[in-house]
Amino acid sequence: MAEVPMLEVQNITKRFKGLTAVKNVSFSIKQGGITGMIGPNGAGKSTTFNMICGYYPPTEGKIFYKGEDITEKKAFEYTNMKIARTFQIMKPLKNLSVLDNVIASSYFGHAGAKNAKEARERAMDVLQFTGLFEKRHVLSKDMGTPDQKRLEMARALATKPEMLFLDENMAGLNPAETEEAIHLIRKINESGVTILLIEHIMQAVVSLCEEVIVLHHGEKIAEGTPEQVMNDPYVMEVYLGMKKEDAHA
Numbered sequence: 716m717a718e719v720p721m722l723e724v725q726n727i728t729k730r731f732k733g734l735t736a737v738k739n740v741s742f743s744i745k746q747g748g749i750t751g752m753i754g755p756n757g758a759g760k761s762t763t764f765n766m767i768c769g770y771y772p773p774t775e776g777k778i779f780y781k782g783e784d785i786t787e788k789k790a791f792e793y794t795n796m797k798i799a800r801t802f803q804i805m806k807p808l809k810n811l812s813v814l815d816n817v818i819a820s821s822y823f824g825h826a827g828a829k830n831a832k833e834a835r836e837r838a839m840d841v842l843q844f845t846g847l848f849e850k851r852h853v854l855s856k857d858m859g860t861p862d863q864k865r866l867e868m869a870r871a872l873a874t875k876p877e878m879l880f881l882d883e884n885m886a887g888l889n890p891a892e893t894e895e896a897i898h899l900i901r902k903i904n905e906s907g908v909t910i911l912l913i914e915h916i917m918q919a920v921v922s923l924c925e926e927v928i929v930l931h932h933g934e935k936i937a938e939g940t941p942e943q944v945m946n947d948p949y950v951m952e953v954y955l956g957m958k959k960e961d962a963h964a
Contacts, residue, residue: 727776794824807855
């Protein structure tokens with residue numbers, strides 16, 4: 716019997732007042748892996764991501780999680796299904812400390828903390844795991860971009876997800892910071908969390924992902940391993956801005 720995918724997207728389409736932003740996109744994600752979604756700006760990645768995360772209902776198509784139809788589920792229901800996400804534009808509770816941000820998240824979802832002691836203990840564990848423990852008393856608004864992005868992941872992990880959606884968590888990072896982010900994402904995955912990430916930094920995609928989905932003009936144009944996708948002539952042309960013969964010049 717075939718294994719049920721962790722996430723399965725069937726022919727999803729999204730139209731905004733007649734404008735088709737995403738058209739007939741299908742893919743599946745197996746449990747335990749890291750899958751990347753790439754494509755040029757305007758490719759439809761964020762719209763696809765937001766449909767999968769319950770922010771936009773698809774105009775057409777279905778979304779399944781562990782075999783269950785979740786197409787009509789709302790974003791606030793996702794933590795109860797053991798799904799969490801981060802945001803490209805960080806959304807910390809700015810006037811709270813790093814610790815209090817993660818404590819607040821610990822109360823949400825299927826494993827919501829039952830009391831303050833449990834929430835604090837979980838938050839401290841998550842901060843140790845994500846490398847933010849030493850900055851636990853810093854106000855989140857006073858942190859730089861790399862730490863705020865790390866805090867986004869810590870807040871998501873505090874809900875104890877089995878699947879994590881990461882939205883451009885490495886945008887704006889320098890090479891050393893990118894390497895640290897790659898290490899943390901790999902560590903999260905190794906702890907048993909299935910990951911789908913949108914990312915522009917190809918170094919991260921190639922390093923982390925087992926499967927890559929490529930979107931262009933709202934349609935899926937390629938899917939496969941990073942090597943397969945990077946050597947696809949059409950992907951080279953639309954995403955990297957070169958034809959295959961140019962790449963070998």
